[in-house]
Amino acid sequence: MNFPEVSIDPLERARRLERIHAATLSEPDGGESPRPVVAASWQRSLEARIDPNGWKPPVVFAAEELEEQRDAHSLAGCLPMLRRTLLDEVGECAHIMIVTDAEGNILWREGHPSVCREADDVLLSEGTRWAEEAIGTNAMGTTLATGAPVQIHSAEHLVCTYHSWTCAASPIRDPETGEVIGSIDLSGPLHTMHPALPALVAAASRLAEGELAERMRLRHMRIAEREMPRLRASAGESAVLLSPYGRVIASEPGNSTVPEGPVPRTCGEEFDAGNGRKAVLEPLTEGYLLRTYRVSGAEQRDPVLRLRFTGMFPEVELNERAVRVGQRHAELLTALTLRPEGVNAEQLALMVHGEQGNPVTVRAEVHRLRARLGTSIVRTKPYRLGARVEADFAAVRSLLREGRVVAALDRYGQGLLPGSDAPVVREEREELLAGMRAAVLAAQDPELLWRFAHTESGRWDAEVLERLLETLPARDWRRAGTRARLDRLLNDEG
Structure with missing residues (x-):
């Protein structure tokens, strides 16, 4: 996670950041440099022609338009939980909570009255746009640009107007599509910077994603109850019920042709479903019905990548063939498993190496991993896995969700890659430990x-x-x- 060092006094840190800000903008190659995540954001902002002196965020929604945007946004239902987590729990702390959409437009802003008044003075208000290309480096815009939690303190903001502010933000992803749909932010005067705020904001984004996932589950249940009779397939056919985004909701018992990921959504056109089968997609009131049927006797096998990362040493099998991998390649595979939609080199470097990560280094590491597993298994543009992945750490999550604590503990082992300090591994390992521990204590x-x-x-x-x-x-x-x-x-x- 991209959080600044907080062990020193925030005012002293602000003075040092002012010096870095002035020096970097006047002499880019001289003196102390900003953090890599900040430097990259400044570069993007300057390329978008943001003026560090006196720039203001654009107002994009009038009052009536703002209400329409709020009502239509999926995060509206998460506001009560976010208030409890970020406002009620911090009491009288001088902060405001901000929720944006995926474009960085502020939809909600609540919190300490005096901080709200100060925020109005600098247009840190509802209806304004805070994407990097609109107002430069800031926690909301940068977390949306990088897809990772970030804290921006004082003069790490590119625009001088906001050097008296400190902000921590985290992206929120849709559980069905995996796409970022907004961000959650805590902002306040720079002297209010506290080490716990970034972790609190990141936890709030996870809680919001949990609420969205639960709503998705209930929505899928309603679709399944309504459409289950359609799953009765003809002889030689198999049928699968899909959500509007192509995720599997239900299938016939024993159906072995359930797709592993999203399917093409062109209705009425036959396409190759693998394993010697063809498929046709039929539209429903909500979602789709996928019918598959065999067209040849040849049994084709999709590649299967098995990851056993909860022991003392990582083990990988590709189609039941053992493949030797080291710690770094195991970290890359963990990151790609957790982001099946794919990531670019910058995102992967951040996940595996942290804010010191170098995209050039990670490209070289992925190149070596592709040489070991095959170019069809580790794909590029974006980086993703082209095989059915069976990971023991993913199985632990699934088993805990199903309430199968004994089976989950069997797979838990020593935790995910116990010797790794990669940010993506550490975060997943801590979440698995928290879930496993809570389930064992509750049992x-x-x-x-x-x-x-x-x-x-x-x-x-x-x-x-x-x-x-x-x-x-x-x-x-x-x-x-x-x-x-x-x-x-x-x-x-x-």
């Missing part, structure tokens, strides 16, 4: 707690050990060792 099952307490993640978790002692029978032989480990942990903390 109140001594066997599950015992097993989790002997993973690398749970070995020194005081709450897990305490819950294990509460659930183990009085005469169970495991109590003594658990008590000894808990006492040692508590004494060390003391």
